[in-house]
Amino acid sequence: MIQSYSRGRFEFFVVATIIALIALVALDRYSLLTKEARVLRLEIISHSFMTGAANLRVEFLISHISTPDIHYAKGLIVDGKLIYVSEQGWPASVTTPVTSKFQPTDMDCYHLWNTLLQNPAPITAGQFTDSRHKYRAFAQLNRCRYAMARGDAYFDYFPLTGQLLFSAINN
DSSP: OHHHHHHHHHHHHHHHHHHHHHHHHHHHHHHHHHHHHHHHHHHHHHHHHHHHHHHHHHHHHHHTSSOTTOOTTOEEEETTEEEEEOTTSOEEESSSOOOTTOOOOHHHHHHHHHHHSSSOOOEEESSSSOOSSSEEEEEETTEEEEEETTSSEEEEEETTTTEEEEEEOOO
16 A cells, blocks of 8 residues: 555656646747747838838938939928938938938937837837837937847948848847
C-alpha cells in the first residue's frame, strides 16, 4: 500500500514537471509573438506617417503651382498650426522656417507625429525623459527618430528629403 502511494506521488511530480515545461515553452513563444506584434505595429505606424507626410507635400506643391516663385520657407496650416516645409515640400518644422542647414528639434518631431498621423498613439518628446507612453520622439542631427520606449524598433524621418528608414532591433 505504501509503495503505490509513493508511485502515485512520483507520477504526479512527473506530470507536473511536463506541464510546467510545456507552459514555459508556450509563455516564451507568446512573449516572442507579442514583441513581433509591437514591432509590426510601429512599422504600420511608420507607413501611415509617411503617407501623411506625402499627402501634406502634395497639398503644398499643388497649392503653390500657380505661384512658382514663392519662397519655400512658408508652409501649410494644418489643424491650426503652421507646418513649415523643406525646399522639396516635405513637412519639417512647427517652430522655425526651414533652411538648407535645418536641424529639427524634439518639439518639431513631436508635433509632426501628432499632425501627420490620424489618431496618433500617445508619444513622449525627448530621448532622455521618463516615458509614460509606448513611444518617444526626439531629434538626432538632421532627422527625427520615433522609437518604442523599450527600444525594440524605431524609424527615422529626414525632413529635408522626406526619406524614412525603419529598423527593428533583434535581441
